[in-house]
Amino acid sequence: MTAGVDPGLALAPPERDPASPFGIYLHVPFCSTRCGYCDFNTYTAGELGSATSPVDWERAAAIEIERAADVLARSGTAPKVDTVFVGGGTPSLVGADVLVGLLDRIDSAFGLAPGAEVTTESNPESTSPEFFTTLREGGFTRISLGMQSTSARVLQILDRAHTPGRPQEAVAEAVRAGFEHVNLDVIYGTPGEREDDLARTLDAVVDAGVDHVSAYSLIVEDGTALARRIRRGELPNTVDDVLADRYEQVSERLSRAGFHWYEVSNFATGESGYCRHNLGYWRGGDWWGVGPGAHSHVAGARWWNLKHPARYAAACDAGDLPVDGGERLTDEDRHLELIMTALRLAEGLGDEAFTAEERARADEQVAAGLLRRRGTDHPGGPGFALTEAGRLLADGVVRDILL
The missing domain is CATH 1.10.10 (Arc Repressor Mutant, subunit A)
Structure with a gap:
């Protein structure tokens, strides 16, 4: 399938169950630097050059939102939106006003269901009290912050840069802005990570007072800078037994602090803290992915967008949906x-x-x-x-x- 193909016609998604939740995923493809372990569809300013910009992306995303609502309306499956999740990349780089503006577009095109969950990922270094206040007043209900580790050595291996204590400060700023639901992301199993590195990270997470933690084992993806360093022998690879020990350490510490697991890598202090958007993925639900490389699933039809932001924006500006491929799932x-x-x-x-x-x-x-x-x-x-x-x-x- 090529750019410009309309999934409402080419994939002809069957009418979805109107009682099932529906989500919107919005992909922000921009990062200030590229982390050594990352293989997501993200780009730094140097990688993009003059090919496209955040302004181009914002305009194109707004167009895709309108077209998505139109496609689903014509197929008789136009739903209210129960969850919105803004991911990346680094969504906080484009600023709170842009994120709120696109949320308003979603509300105008689809309508947000009563009590809709609206989440954005954020890098603590590109947030501020004003950022969180603007988001909260604009309708966002949940913040997910990337901490990964409190160990300077581990962060250096991951090519992450945090001012010491900044993730915890960002949590406090989000709470003061009125957010009841805040997540911290943690990565364990980084080559060379020690048990006490993870222990200090988990203590900091608990002390921060969040109601949700996502704890992921580091996966070394082919083609990343981290994979090349391990292949050259500069860093050791982490063995499975160590990863199992680290996971048990995560689970035990969070359990003592009042968290319980509701998905293997996700922990919350109560059901109100569960990420409803991700539950939609795990339960086989429906969502429309907006943005470069975003994937969608509606009633057994799945498709994905053009990955490069310039090609994505050009397709949207031409009035097309920026679809790059798709499939109909069998039973x-x-x-x-x-x-x-x-x-x-x-x-x-x-x-x-x-x-x-x-x-x-x-x-x-x-x-x-x-x-x-x-x-x-x-x-x-x-x-x-x-x-x-x-x-x-x-x-x-x-x-x-x-x-």
Whole structure:
């Protein structure tokens, strides 16, 4: 599929369930520097040169929002928006006024559902009290801040630059601006990271007073600067046993502080702190991805946008949707993807989500202590959910069930 293809016609997404949540993901492709571990669709000013600018991106994103609403309206599936998530890249680089302006566009084109969750990722170094106040007054309800680590040595390996204590200050500024829901991102398993490095990071996270923590094992992606350094022998690769130990350290410390896991890598102090937008992904929901390289899923139709901001903006300016490719998922595709994502949730999955053969293999995982049986008293009925031991091997548990 090429640029200019209208997914409302070419993919013809079937009418979606109007009772199911609908989200908008807005991708901001700009970063001030490129982190050594990052393989996201992001660009620094030097990489883009004069090809495009944040102004071009903002204009194009506004056009895509309007076209998306029109496509879904014509196919009879125009929903209210339950969640908005602004990611990147570094959304805070474009400024609060731009983010609020695009949220207003979404509200005007689709309409925000009552109680909609609206999140933006932010780099602590490009935020301020005024930034958070403008966002809160403009309708944002949730902030996600990238901390990664408090260790200067670890941050240097990741090519991250934080003023000491700045992530915690940013949390306090967001709370003072009226945000009840604030997340801190943590990365563990960086080559050379020590147990006490992570311990100090977790203490700082707990002391910051957030209600949500996303803790991710570092994945060394091919083609990144970090992968090249490891390949040259400049840094050691982290072994699986160490990653398992680090995850247990994260889980134990956060549990003592009153957090509980609701997805393998995500912890919250209560259900009100769950990221509803991400739950939509994990439960196989529908969303429209706006921006360069953003992916969308509507009722079994999936497509993705042109990746380069200049090509993306040119397609939007021409009045086209900037689609670069797409596919219609089969029932088997949707079945496999649901098990791969939803079984990572603490709530697990009901028996009806599995075939008879898969249920038999899941029972084997129960016998191995990696899954537990959900009872009839569970709101979702009988089914399976990960045990504490199963969380360490979640990907393997899924593979063994699906074979």
